[in-house]
Amino acid sequence: xxxxxxxxxxxxxxxxxxxxxxxxxxxxxxxxxxxxxxxxxxxxxxxxxxxxxxxxxxxxxxxxxxxxxxxxxxxxxxxxxxxxxxxxxxxxxxxxxxxxxxxxxxxxxxxxxxxxxxxxxxxxxxxxxxxxxxxxxxxxxxxxxxxxxxxxxxxxxxxxxxxxxxxxxxxxxxxxxxxxxxxxxxxxxxxxxxxxxxxxxxxxxxxxxxxxxxxxxxxxxxxxxxxxxxxxxxxxxxxxxxxxxxxxxxxxxxxxxxxxxxxxxxxxxxxxxxxxxxxxxxxxxxxxxxxxxxxxxxxxxxxxxxxxxxxxxxxxxxxxxxxxxxxxxxxxxxxxxxxxxxxxxxxxxxxxxxxxxxxxxxxxxxxxxxxxxxxxxxxxxxxxxxxxxxxxxxxxxxxxxxxxxxxxxxxxxxxxxxxxxxxxxxxxxxxxxxxxxxxxxxxxxxxxxxxxxxxxxxxxxxxxxxxxxxxxxxxxxxxxxxxxxxxxxxxxxxxxxxxxxxxxxxxxxxxxxxxxxxxxxxxxxxxxxxxxxxxxxxxxxxxxxxxxxxxxxxxxxxxxxxxxxxxxxxxxxxxxxxxxxxxxxxxxxxxxxxxxxxxxxxxxxxxxxxxxxxxxxxxxxxxxxxxxxxxxxxxxxxxxxxxxxxxxxxxxxxxxxxxxxxxxxxxxxxxxxxxxxxxxxxxxxxxxxxxxxxxxxxxxxxxxxxxxxxxxxxxxxxxxxxxxxxxxxx
Numbered sequence: 001x002x003x004x005x006x007x008x009x010x011x012x013x014x015x016x017x018x019x020x021x022x023x024x025x026x027x028x029x030x031x032x033x034x035x036x037x038x039x040x041x042x043x044x045x046x047x048x049x050x051x052x053x054x055x056x057x058x059x060x061x062x063x064x065x066x067x068x069x070x071x072x073x074x075x076x077x078x079x080x081x082x083x084x085x086x087x088x089x090x091x092x093x094x095x096x097x098x099x100x101x102x103x104x105x106x107x108x109x110x111x112x113x114x115x116x117x118x119x120x121x122x123x124x125x126x127x128x129x130x131x132x133x134x135x136x137x138x139x140x141x142x143x144x145x146x147x148x149x150x151x152x153x154x155x156x157x158x159x160x161x162x163x164x165x166x167x168x169x170x171x172x173x174x175x176x177x178x179x180x181x182x183x184x185x186x187x188x189x190x191x192x193x194x195x196x197x198x199x200x201x202x203x204x205x206x207x208x209x210x211x212x213x214x215x216x217x218x219x220x221x222x223x224x225x226x227x228x229x230x231x232x233x234x235x236x237x238x239x240x241x242x243x244x245x246x247x248x249x250x251x252x253x254x255x256x257x258x259x260x261x262x263x264x265x266x267x268x269x270x271x272x273x274x275x276x277x278x279x280x281x282x283x284x285x286x287x288x289x290x291x292x293x294x295x296x297x298x299x300x301x302x303x304x305x306x307x308x309x310x311x312x313x314x315x316x317x318x319x320x321x322x323x324x325x326x327x328x329x330x331x332x333x334x335x336x337x338x339x340x341x342x343x344x345x346x347x348x349x350x351x352x353x354x355x356x357x358x359x360x361x362x363x364x365x366x367x368x369x370x371x372x373x374x375x376x377x378x379x380x381x382x383x384x385x386x387x388x389x390x391x392x393x394x395x396x397x398x399x400x401x402x403x404x405x406x407x408x409x410x411x412x413x414x415x416x417x418x419x420x421x422x423x424x425x426x427x428x429x430x431x432x433x434x435x436x437x438x439x440x441x442x443x444x445x446x447x448x449x450x451x452x453x454x455x456x457x458x459x460x461x462x463x464x465x466x467x468x469x470x471x472x473x474x475x476x477x478x479x480x481x482x483x484x485x486x487x488x489x490x491x492x493x494x495x496x497x498x499x500x501x502x503x504x505x506x507x508x509x510x511x512x513x514x515x516x517x518x519x520x521x522x523x524x525x526x527x528x529x530x531x532x533x534x535x536x537x538x539x540x541x542x543x544x545x546x547x548x549x550x551x552x553x554x555x556x557x558x559x560x561x562x563x564x565x566x567x568x569x570x571x572x573x574x575x576x577x578x579x580x581x582x583x584x585x586x587x588x589x590x591x592x593x594x595x596x597x598x599x600x601x602x603x604x605x606x607x608x609x610x611x612x613x614x615x616x617x618x619x620x621x622x623x624x625x626x627x628x629x630x631x632x633x634x635x636x637x638x639x640x641x642x643x644x645x646x647x648x649x650x651x652x653x654x655x656x657x658x659x660x661x662x663x664x665x666x667x668x669x670x671x672x673x674x675x676x677x678x679x680x681x682x683x684x685x686x687x688x689x690x691x692x693x694x695x696x697x698x699x700x701x702x703x704x705x706x707x708x709x710x711x712x713x714x715x716x717x718x719x720x721x722x723x724x725x726x727x728x729x730x
Contacts, residue, residue, distance in 0.1 A: 008057075009106050012053050012054075012057065012102075012106070013103065013106050015049075015053070016050055016053075016098070016099070017099070019046040019050055020046065020095050020098060022042060022046055023042070023043050023046035023047070023095050024092065024095055024410075024411055025407060026039040026040075026042040026043045026046075027039075027043060027088050027095070028092075028410050028411065028414060030043075030083060030088060031085060031088055031414070034082070034084070037077075040073070040076055040077055040083065041077065043073055043091070044070065044073040044074065047066055047069050047070045047073055047098075048070055050062070050098060050102070051063055051066040051067055051070055054066065054102070057105075057110075058110065059102070059105045059110060061101060061105065061112045061116075061120065062098065062101045062102060062105060064120075065094075065097065065098070065101060065120045065123070066098060068127045069091065069094045069098075069127055071131065072087070072091075072127050072131055073091075075131060081130060081131070086130075087130055090123065090127060092411070093123060094123050094127065097116075097119055097120065097123055100116060100119075101116060104116055162194050162221045162222055163191075163221070163223070163224060163231065163246060163248060164219070164220070164221060164222070164247040165187075165218070165219075165220040165231070165244070165245070165246050165247075166218075166220075166243075166244070166245040166246075167180075167183075167219075167220065167242065167243075167244055168199075168217045168244075169216050169217070169238065169241070169242050170238070170241030170243075171210075171213045171214055171215070172213070172214070173214045173238055173241055173242070174212055174213065174214045175212050175213075176241070178237065178238055180214060180218075183238065184196070184218065186234055187220070187222060187224075187231075187234060190224055190226050190230065190231070190234070191222055191223055191224025191226060191231075192222070192223045193220060193222055193223075194221040194222065194223050195220070195221040196219070196220050196221075197218065197219040197220075198217070198218060199216075199217035202215045203215045228246055228248060228280070231246055232244070232246055232283065239283060280308070342397075344398075344437065347397055347437075350394055350397070351394055351398065351585070354387075354390060354391050354394045354395075354585065355585055355683035356683075357390070358387055358391060358585060358681045358683050359683055359702050361383055361384055361387040361681075361704075362681070362704030363704040363705070363706070364704075365380045365381075365383075365384055365704060366704040366705055368380035387681070388681065391585055391681060395436075395582050395584065395585060398436050398437045398438070398582070399434040399435065399436060399437070399581075399582075400435070400437050400440055401431060401432050401433065401434050402430070402431065402433050402434070402440060402480050402487075402489070403428070403431025403432060404440075405440055405443065405444055405447065406428045406431050406478045406480070407431070408444070409426060409447070409448070409478065410426055410428075412448070412451060412455075413425075413426040413451070413455065413476060416452065416455045416456070417455060420461075421461065422455070422459060422460075422461055422462065423462050423472055423473040424455060424459055424473065424474045424476060425473055425474070425475050425476070426475075426476050426478065427475060427476070427477045427478070428477075428478050428479075429477070429478070429479045429480075430479050430480035430481050431480070433480040433481060433482060433487060435487045435581050435582075436580075436581060436582040436583055436584070438583055439559060439579055439580070439581075439582070439583060442555070442558075442559055443489070443556075443559070443577070445555065446552045446555050446577070447478075447491065449549075449551075449552050450552065450575050451476065451491060453549075454476050454493040454495065455476070458476075458493040458495035458496070458497075458572070458573055459474035459476070459493055459494075459495040460474065460495055464496075468496075468570065474493065474494060474495060475493065475494050476491070476492070476493050477490070477491075477492045477493070478490070479492070482581075483578075486579060486580060486603070487578070487579050487580075487581055488576060488577070488578050488579075489576075489577040489579065490574055490575070490576050491574070491575045491577075492572060492573065492574040492575070493572050493573055494571065494572040495573065496569070496570060496572075497568050497569040497572055498525060498528070498565075498567040498573060499569055500521065500524045500567075500569065503524050503525070503527050503528070504519070504524055506527075507524075507527050507530070512530055522564065522565075522566075525564075525566065525567050526564065526565055528549050528565070529549050529550055529553045529563070529565075530550060531550040556577055556579070559580070559583065560579075560580050560583065560684075560713075561577060561578050561579040561580065562578045562664075562665065562715045563575065563577050563578075564576050578664075578665055583684065584683070584684060585681060585683050585684065586602070586603075586681075587601075587602040587603065587679060587680075587681060587682065588600065588601060588602055588679070588680055588681070588682030588711070589601075589605050589660070589678070589679055590677035590678060590679070590680055590703075590709065591671070591673040591674075591675060591676060591677060592673065592674050592676075592677055593640050593641055593644070593673055593674050594641075594646065594674060596709075597677065597703060597707065597710075598640070598673070598709060598710050598711070598712050599682050599701055599709050599710070599711045599712065600660060600671070600712050600714065601682075601711070601712075601714060602679060604662045604663060604664055605661070605662055606662065606663055606668070607661050608658050608659065608660050608661070608676055609658065609659050609661065609670075610658060610659075611658050611659050611672055612657070626721075628659065628670055630661065630670070633668075635661070635669055635670050636670070636722055637659070637669070637670045637672060637721065638669055638670065638671050638672065638717050638718075638720070638721045639672040640671055640672060640673060641672070643696055643717070644696070656675075657672055657673065657674055658672075658674075658675075658676050659671065659672055659673075660676070662714050662717075663718075664714050664715045664718050665715070667718050668718075669718045669721045671712070671717065680703075680704075682701045682711065683701050683702065684699045684700075684701060684711065685699060685700045685701055685702065686699060687699055687700055695713075695716050695720060696712060696713050696716050696717045696720065697710050697711070697713055698711050698712065698713035698716075699711040
């Protein structure tokens with residue numbers, strides 16, 4: 001297989017994924033708004049495009065299945081079938097099956113396994129059942145075999161709901177052994193003649209009539225499910241000697257316009273667009289091109305669209321839609337010509353190289369400062385600014401909205417709530433919030449677990465909610481927003497909340513806490529993150545609140561994030577996840593303890609204050625040395641020397657020690673350090689397993705001097721300080 005063909009197939013795979021995702025969103029929307037024609041058209045366009053592109057690649061199994069789904073959608077668009085939840089359910093499963101088929105034929109070189117073919121057959125049967133429920137076609141009472149109307153001239157009979165066929169048989173048709181009436185009769189095998197009119201105006205007087213010549217002309221109103229090309233094929237043997245015009249039903253104009261809009265984004269000639277949308281046949285196009293050429297010789301230049309309209313072959317609205325489609329495609333092509341698709345691995349390599357550039361820049365800046373050369377320092381500062389811009393631009397390439405991850409849960413909520421016989425709606429806000437692509441990829445599974453927990457054990461049944469004085473329909477809310485250089489993701493529900501008494505009893509029974517131990521509400525709520533802890537009596541196949549929550553927390557911590565939970569019994573639960581915007585490079589604030597360097601994430605730093613005054617105030621009361629008063633606000637104090645067990649040094653001078661005031665998730669604390677060493681760009685390097693148990697350390701970085709500095713885990717330090725303060729108070 002050529003590389004170009006393989007690349008094209010991979011492009012189709014990506015396009016099909018996007019189309020099926022849009023199809024799923026539209027179907028879920030239709031559950032609440034079944035009359036939304038735009039959503040119905042969106043579903044049809046997705047199926048139509050997948051079918052058409054699959055045909056180009058010869059994926060017959062995909063085409064045959066998608067054709068049935070497309071036929072049902074076509075009848076829904078024409079209001080022959082009313083969409084309902086049962087149809088939506090089957091169409092959702094059909095969309096999943098289309099995805100499986102497309103992946104299968106691309107992965108296995110157009111081969112489909114037996115299991116998928118069996119699924120295709122089962123779904124096709126269900127789709128056909130819905131189409132058999134179509135209302136019976138209206139039968140016109142008048143007999144069509146004997147209904148003949150005589151009209152003067154070339155007057156046309158047009159019906160809004162029927163095809164109109166205008167026939168002018170050639171004079172020599174009879175001499176060639178063709179019977180015009182046989183063609184008319186054959187039409188009845190592919191449809192139904194509603195009315196037929198004979199045009200007598202070309203019949204000469206009896207004196208001049210040629211008994212072997214044909215003077216017949218017909219105007220036919222025809223009802224059929226066939227397309228224009230199939231109707232034209234009826235007259236294939238007499239096309240060269242006849243004048244044939246086939247005009248679609250007026251009611252089909254909107255359908256043709258939609259088909260044009262749904263065509264793949266390809267820059268094509270107007271005639272090709274009209275042929276692909278089935279409003280024009282290739283013979284009609286050739287005739288129009290010949291007419292255009294003849295008119296240009298006489299100086300009457302006209303566009304092909306104008307000629308088609310003049311001939312009555314294509315409606316003006318359809319030509320206008322095709323011209324608009326051309327303009328849209330060309331505009332999009334111009335935009336896409338400025339867009340380059342880049343493999344994500346190359347982006348990762350770029351970020352790594354930018355990280356090394358940041359370290360090298362810091363080293364050059366350090367050497368420039370030591371050299372006391374103003375010109376060199378100025379040049380180094382300029383390089384630092386450029387590196388900072390490169391860093392920001394490189395990181396922005398990997399920033400993606402979290403909305404795609406959020407919208408994936410609409411289907412989950414719908415399917416699981418149906419299994420549990422609960423009425424649940426999903427509300428999404430903050431979908432435009434951006435964060436690092438790697439973080440988005442890794443947060444999907446923890447979010448899935450939390451959403452399933454809310455569905456299964458957080459929200460009550462409609463009967464239970466009504467008894468509790470709530471709406472029968474429960475609600476899950478997904479929200480994302482930026483806060484202090486982090487992204488916060490909230491998963492909340494308005495369900496029954498956590499039973500704190502039951503949680504505490506279970507924790508005591510399992511030996512997790514002592515019976516005499518006093519816990520805050522937050523501590524009790526967070527017990528569910530303890531490995532193996534659960535209050536669920538029987539584990540369902542959906543989830544178990546508490547079962548696997550330790551894994552969720554571990555995955556969040558691996559992303560340098562945090563997770564906490566708030567719950568009010570009878571009102572609901574909020575799980576709040578905080579994550580860094582990026583896992584690669586951050587702005588840091590360097591501090592020193594003796595000869596060692598540490599880095600505090602700059603977005604968590606509020607201010608720095610002298611420690612000397614606080615130290616003197618507490619000299620006489622060592623019991624009060626675990627906190628300090630900052631302008632009336634009492635904050636816990638973390639002495640990093642004590643926290644990291646630095647050995648005591650006699651006559652050590654702490655006069656110039658400082659307090660770095662930090663905050664995280666609404667809580668503040670003070671970090672006591674020996675030196676303040678300024679801001680710098682920090683390339684985050686992971687720590688090995690040997691250091692994974694050290695509390696308060698979140699990573700490492702390389703300084704410009706080549707030394708290694710540890711990055712402080714501010715969240716853990718604040719939590720430890722708060723716990724120490726609670727013990728001190730109790």
